[in-house]
Amino acid sequence: MAKSCCQAPENDQSAHNNPRWRLVLWIALVANAAMFVVEILAGIAADSRALQADALDFFGDSANYAISLGVAGLALTWRAKAALLKAATMLAFGLWVIGYAIYGLIVGSSPEPQTMGAIGTLALLVNVAVALLLFRFRTGDANMRSVWICSRNDAIGNVAVLAAALGVFGTGQSWPDLLVAGLMAGLAIWGSAEVFAQARGELKYD
Known part of the structure; x- marks a missing residue:
């Protein structure tokens, strides 16, 4: 059962010291960084705002995974603060994409x-491969949950x-x-609100 955002995660520290968790983060980081390069080049070539937006999401996720690796094993307060930073980047991404889509509507585009x-x-x-690897960690603290939400949103975005x-x-x-x-x-903004709420709860608990 998923934990409330105001509850301290059980076995939290041991989960973050889990070598499997770190390995999955490294795999996710490399995969997302590679896809950012592939998708931004393809998005520009195809004049697709959706592909370029998804590429920037891959870039943001790479940074998020790097942050998660940096705070893994630290105290809950530091991980919650890192989750707040990631929520802010998700929000910034969402606002930028909305602006870029409006710009494309005004100037016109010819996606391939x-x-x-x-x-x-x-x-x-x-x-989907990354999300399956992260699935077992989806009910951890705000930092772990933010990683899962990013991957979940990415898979939904790819279908879109x-x-x-x-x-x-x-x-x-x-x-x-x-x-x-x-x-x-909109999906990025919604995800940022989820992560922000849980991280705030963990900071209050701590």
């Missing part, structure tokens, strides 16, 4: 659906990118790409 579909499928496979590719292909217009970019922004 074939590239969107191929790269979106690759990104989905990577994120594939839907956008189909929409662009079917309509011949750019609005599905811009719509999905906006939805991904």
Whole structure:
């Protein structure tokens, strides 16, 4: 059963000292960094706001995994503060994507659906694999939960990118790409609120 955001996680310290947890974080970090490079180049080439937004999400997640590795094994207060930082980056990402989607709507764009579909499928496979590795840690403290939420949101976002590719292909217009970019922004903002609430609760508990 998932723990309340105001409860201290059971066996919290031992979980963060778990070599498996650290290994999974390293795998997630490398996979996300690699996908950032692949997806940002593909997004620019395909003129896809959704792919570029997803690429920046990969970049943000890489930074988040690095932060999680840095605070693993530290006191709950430090991990909760790190989770607050990650919540802030998720919020910033969401706001930036909304602005970028509006900009694309104003100036116009011509996304290429074939590239969107191929790269979106690759990104989905990577994120599902990472999410499965992180699944057992989803009910830990705010720091662990933030990592799980990032991976969960990424997988959902990749499905949305594939839907956008189909929409662009079917309509011949750019609005599905811009719509999905906006939805991904909303998902990031919602995730940041979840992490922020649990981290605040842990700081009060501590």
